[in-house]
Amino acid sequence: MTPPAISRRRAIVLGGLGAAAVATGATGWIAGMGGTATDSRLAPADTGTDLTQPPLLDSRDGRLQVAITAAAGVQVAGRNTYAVGYNGTSPGPTLRVRPGDELAVRLINHLDEPTNLHTHGLRVSPLGNSDNPFLRVDPGTSFDYLFRVPPDHPAGTFWYHPHHHGVVADQVFGGLVGALLVEHPPGQAPELAVTADRVLLVTDITLDDNGSVVQPSAMDRNMGRQGELVLVNGQHQPTIPAVPGAMQRWRIINACVSRVLAIRLHGHQLLHIANDGTFLPAPATKEQVVLAPGNRADVIVRPSAAGRYELSAEPFERGSMGMMGGGMCMMGGGNATSGPATLATMDTYGIPVSAPPLPATLPAETPPTGPVVTQRQIAFQMGMGGMMGMGGMGGGGAFTIDGRTFDPQRDDQTTTLGAVEEWTVTNTSPLAHPFHLHVWPFTVLATSDNTPPLGVPQDVVLIPARGWVRLRIPFTTFAGRSVYHCHILDHEDLGMMATVNVHP
Ligand code: C2O
Ligand code: CU
Numbered sequence: 001m002t003p004p005a006i007s008r009r010r011a012i013v014l015g016g017l018g019a020a021a022v023a024t025g026a027t028g029w030i031a032g033m034g035g036t037a038t039d040s041r042l043a044p045a046d047t048g049t050d051l052t053q054p055p056l057l058d059s060r061d062g063r064l065q066v067a068i069t070a071a072a073g074v075q076v077a078g079r080n081t082y083a084v085g086y087n088g089t090s091p092g093p094t095l096r097v098r099p100g101d102e103l104a105v106r107l108i109n110h111l112d113e114p115t116n117l118h119t120h121g122l123r124v125s126p127l128g129n130s131d132n133p134f135l136r137v138d139p140g141t142s143f144d145y146l147f148r149v150p151p152d153h154p155a156g157t158f159w160y161h162p163h164h165h166g167v168v169a170d171q172v173f174g175g176l177v178g179a180l181l182v183e184h185p186p187g188q189a190p191e192l193a194v195t196a197d198r199v200l201l202v203t204d205i206t207l208d209d210n211g212s213v214v215q216p217s218a219m220d221r222n223m224g225r226q227g228e229l230v231l232v233n234g235q236h237q238p239t240i241p242a243v244p245g246a247m248q249r250w251r252i253i254n255a256c257v258s259r260v261l262a263i264r265l266h267g268h269q270l271l272h273i274a275n276d277g278t279f280l281p282a283p284a285t286k287e288q289v290v291l292a293p294g295n296r297a298d299v300i301v302r303p304s305a306a307g308r309y310e311l312s313a314e315p316f317e318r319g320s321m322g323m324m325g326g327g328m329c330m331m332g333g334g335n336a337t338s339g340p341a342t343l344a345t346m347d348t349y350g351i352p353v354s355a356p357p358l359p360a361t362l363p364a365e366t367p368p369t370g371p372v373v374t375q376r377q378i379a380f381q382m383g384m385g386g387m388m389g390m391g392g393m394g395g396g397g398a399f400t401i402d403g404r405t406f407d408p409q410r411d412d413q414t415t416t417l418g419a420v421e422e423w424t425v426t427n428t429s430p431l432a433h434p435f436h437l438h439v440w441p442f443t444v445l446a447t448s449d450n451t452p453p454l455g456v457p458q459d460v461v462l463i464p465a466r467g468w469v470r471l472r473i474p475f476t477t478f479a480g481r482s483v484y485h486c487h488i489l490d491h492e493d494l495g496m497m498a499t500v501n502v503h504p
Contacts, residue, residue, distance in 0.1 A: 046078025224258025406493025
């Protein structure tokens, strides 16, 4: 399809404001929160079709060199839409590299606003034309990224998405996401006798019946927008074929802007083998795996018997804003419950096979030890001042870290390469916020809700509402400046992001 001549997105923004102005009247913006409810929605046209994989771009001889164009006009849920994608698809191509490889990406911006590229979870330099969140690629221009994947990089599941402050949620919600896999060097993979290795990249989106992405209300942004359609690889409730007894590896990526995925496969347990791109010490049998926005889980699925089994996201309470506004501001307000939603259906049929057991241990990495040299207290806050701004007047100051909104010029934390630190990140608000740190993965030591820590490095952790997490962060790999932020990307865009500068 041809992208629209004028900015479709902006046209919708203007239309939305106009409609809200008509709808709200004396009650201000409150009525506007439900203003989109009467709009017609695009119905999915591909429900139940077999799960497909995004196009695979694989490295060869130590290098993957690709051009990736961000542009509007991709198929979503089997429909032509004005949603955005990379190289014509959403999710974009799966990029697969190996430890020691160079990943060279020419990012071409055919959007009508700035963008850039973040390799979420990848342990690469934050400097220059590597994983640098401060870069800006303007409309009609391109930029050549070069990511050098260290030879000792763990093999696992990562992803990429834009990171231009202010429009990250819009661009991710609109469809700019893709999987990024690091493969084992030959001969070094654990013996997982799987018959299929699939990416399940989960997104959510809301589309009107013209195929335009529906803009969130101010309240949606404050709660963190959740799309009405929950998709896997851009498909609506796809079917995953399976054979009884045969093992599959599913790499589940939560690429939703705000939605927490509490994943269950009905009639089955999930064998959790890796999280955020690193193996667990041993396969862990789980009824449910919870993924905050940004998190990934690699699970082994072994269907027990023929049948159809739903892969679902169960209800998950992200918190409530009921307390915040003393009533009036919140009435009819936002929904901070994620799910329930059907993600996919596993359709199991055929002659049962027997698969060898999983290895008892997995190649988990041992994070660097060493004495903690610095302890920090970090506070994620949602301020009342900003809450009053939910009327669409800008809402400055609402979403802060240590009382400040994001300033790319300011160093919020400074440390020295080699330092092992302990951060206690508190959340004074009634909503859970997923804490994400670029480049330097952390291990969770403890959380206020007593979630058992995984014991391996991760890059996103949910800070419970009115709770805290305690993290151990080895700044032992790369020097440079990068960011930590809330991975409810609406909150990040509203200012809940800060910088850390690691001096060489
Ligand atoms: Cu997935 Cu700073 O983001
Ligand atoms: Cu948040």
